[in-house]
Structure formats: structure tokens, C-alpha cells
Amino acid sequence: MVGIxxxxxxxxxxxxxxxxxKLNEELDALRTFGIRPMEFLVLPRTLALIVMVPMxxxxxxxxxxxxxxxVGVQIMDFSVSHYIEQTQSxxxxxxxxxxxxxxxxxxxxxxGLVGCYKxxxxxNDSTALGKSVTSAVVMSVTFIVVADALxxxxxxxxxxR
Amino acid sequence: MDKLCExxxxxxxxxxxxxxxxVLNQVSFDVxxxxxxIIMGGSGCGKSTLLKSLIGLLKPKAGHIYIxxxxxxxxxxxxxxxxxxxxxxxxxxxxxxxxxxILENLALPLQTHTSLSEQEIKELAYxxxxxxxxxxxxxxxxxxxxxxxxxxxxxxxxMILDPSIIFLDEPSAGLDPVxxxxxxxxxxxxxxxxxxxxxxxxxxxxxxxxxxxxxIFLDSRTKSIIAKGSPSNxxxxxxxxxxxxxxxxxx
Numbered sequence: 410m411v412g413i414x415x416x417x418x419x420x421x422x423x424x425x426x427x428x429x430x431k432l433n434e435e436l437d438a439l440r441t442f443g444i445r446p447m448e449f450l451v452l453p454r455t456l457a458l459i460v461m462v463p464m465x466x467x468x469x470x471x472x473x474x475x476x477x478x479x480v481g482v483q484i485m486d487f488s489v490s491h492y493i494e495q496t497q498s499x500x501x502x503x504x505x506x507x508x509x510x511x512x513x514x515x516x517x518x519x520x521g522l523v524g525c526y527k528x529x530x531x532x533n534d535s536t537a538l539g540k541s542v543t544s545a546v547v548m549s550v551t552f553i554v555v556a557d558a559l560x561x562x563x564x565x566x567x568x569x570r
Numbered sequence: 571m572d573k574l575c576e577x578x579x580x581x582x583x584x585x586x587x588x589x590x591x592x593v594l595n596q597v598s599f600d601v602x603x604x605x606x607x608i609i610m611g612g613s614g615c616g617k618s619t620l621l622k623s624l625i626g627l628l629k630p631k632a633g634h635i636y637i638x639x640x641x642x643x644x645x646x647x648x649x650x651x652x653x654x655x656x657x658x659x660x661x662x663x664x665x666x667x668x669x670x671x672i673l674e675n676l677a678l679p680l681q682t683h684t685s686l687s688e689q690e691i692k693e694l695a696y697x698x699x700x701x702x703x704x705x706x707x708x709x710x711x712x713x714x715x716x717x718x719x720x721x722x723x724x725x726x727x728x729m730i731l732d733p734s735i736i737f738l739d740e741p742s743a744g745l746d747p748v749x750x751x752x753x754x755x756x757x758x759x760x761x762x763x764x765x766x767x768x769x770x771x772x773x774x775x776x777x778x779x780x781x782x783x784x785x786i787f788l789d790s791r792t793k794s795i796i797a798k799g800s801p802s803n804x805x806x807x808x809x810x811x812x813x814x815x816x817x818x819x820x821x
Binding site: 430434437441444 | 622625626627651654655657659661662663665666667668669678679682683727731
């Protein structure tokens, strides 16, 4: 869920920002100073996502559990202790949490690279820029879904589930 | 050889194309040290494309570009980086990095290529900005200043590494006559006081005659150079009707 949200928000923003830089010849200006866009623009953005997406996943997990607690206690008349017990039994061991974090790192790489790639290879007009942004979101979401499925296949094959 | 006649750029049999679309064919010319060479011609004749190739952004289909006797497009990566360090480039719209303020725009190349301290970098950036009349605008972002100021900041950035060759793509386009004149004066001053070599793509007739020592005229029909020489010499002696129409601004 976090991966999809980040693809729509940050992946699109990367594509738009870098595409706009290309449109304004800012990328050419970097190259003439011998500064490689890959190192200066793509690497920091991708590293930032590798760090931040797992943190957002932890944040989303906590908010999800608290949201469930609120709904369970307020609407479904669960006791707090009952909710916590049920949650603990549902999350069997820390693997559930770690596998989510592992996947989120890969999702961060996908969102960063796809967003930057689409921005750097955008056309030279504003219509092409719009298309690049749309394409970055669609491609990121597709890759995230495929990567998620691959993770499940690998986890099952390794009997980690 | 006379220092002033030393070739700093030598272009031979250059062919440029976007995919299969040929833009320029068999273009050859030299740029001498400390001169201002104007690349002119009608719209779509390949002026900016030629400039892109000269600054290492567009690989030619054929031909050579020698910068002080090193072949730009056949040099090793490190050699090419060294050659690029000799260049300063002003792009058409200024091409300032929009997420950095003006001071940071000038500081970035220094941080990348020199071992100067932060204080020295700041002082140098302030000095270059004062040369183009932008003192007091150091903390402004490109979106907060006018188009003319962006161009002047772009020139300050082009000069930041004290390059021996500065390429300007339509420097006075979009500037009011007063600022365009100031820009011409700045080019002449830099050329005379520091011996900087300029290669300028421009349409502006006033600038062409004011700053140009040498010029080449590109023709979109033949996709090549149809006239070479000083702008005033071309005006007086060139028999080409295209060149005469362009320089006399005739329909």
C-alpha cells in the first residue's frame, strides 16, 4: 500500500522534476560542468527512498494497528487487551514485519529508478512531460505488483511463510 | 605562431544528425584564441545543434572537433572531463538549476571541481555575480528573478571556473536593448582583459557587428557553411543573397 502511494506521489514528482530540468536544459548544464545526472540526481533520490519507504512502512504499520484498535474498541466492542492478543497471534513472529520491510526497500528502488528514468528520458515539450509522469506512475505500480508477486513465490519456495 | 592566431577550436568535416535526419554536413571552421566567433543563419539551420556538438552534448555522425589539439569526441573519459573544464556555457534560457539559489548555482561547479574552502567559494561567487550586476540577488531562486537576470546569472556561472572558452547560445534573446548592450560590453571586456575566446550563436544583428571578430553562416538548404569571415566583411563583400538578406534584414 505504501509502495503504491509513494509511486503516485514521489515517483510522479521525480519524473516531473527531472523532466522539467531536461526541458529547461538544466541537465545539459550539469553535463557541461562534468557533473553526471546519474550521480547527482538519481542516486540521492533512490537512496532517500531506500531509507524512507521502510520508515513509512513502519509508520503505516503502527497507524494501521492503532486504527484497527480504534475501530475494534469503539465500534466492535473489543477490549484493548483482546485486540492486542489477537493482533499478536495474527502477526506470527517478526518475519511478517521484516518481510514487509525487505519488500519496501525493493519498492523504494523501483519507484526511484522508474521515476528518475522517465524524467531523464522525457521528451522536449510539456505534453511529453505529462506523458512521462503518467508513465512513471503506471510503470512503478506495475513493477511493484510484479515484485510483490515474485517475493511471495520466493518466500513460499523458501518456506518462509 | 602568433599567440593571437592560435587555433583553440578546429572543426573538420563535421556531420550532425538526429537519427536519420541530417542537420549539418561537412562543416569545417577554426576558432582562434581570444576571438569572438559568431555562428549565424536562419531558424532551423542547425546553429544550436552545432553548439551542442561543440560542448560535448551531441555526438557527431562524422568528422572531428579539436579543442586545443585534443579530439573532443575521441578523447578518453578523463581527457574529455579536462576539456569540458575549459568551457563555460550559457544556454538559451540560462538553464540555472531551479532547486538551487543563485549563489548555490555558482558554487556547485566550484565544489565539484576545486578544493576551495566554503568561504573562498562564496567570495568568488559574489565577485562573479558583481561582474554581471547581480550583487544583492545571491539568495534569490531562479524563479524569483527576471529572464534577463537569469541570463546574467547564467553568464556568471559560465565564468565561474575561469574557462578559456565561453559558448553563448542566443545570449541577448529576450533581453531589452539596454541589457543586451551591457551584455555585449561584458563580452568585449572579458575578451580584451582576460583573453577569453567566445563562440556565440545569435540572430541579433547589432550584437553580431558589435562583438563578432569572425563569423560563419549556416544554410538550412545546403546544410553547411555558405560564408565565413568578419561580419562587416561579409556585409560588404559576400555575394550570397541569403547572407545579404540576413545581414541587411531584407525580406
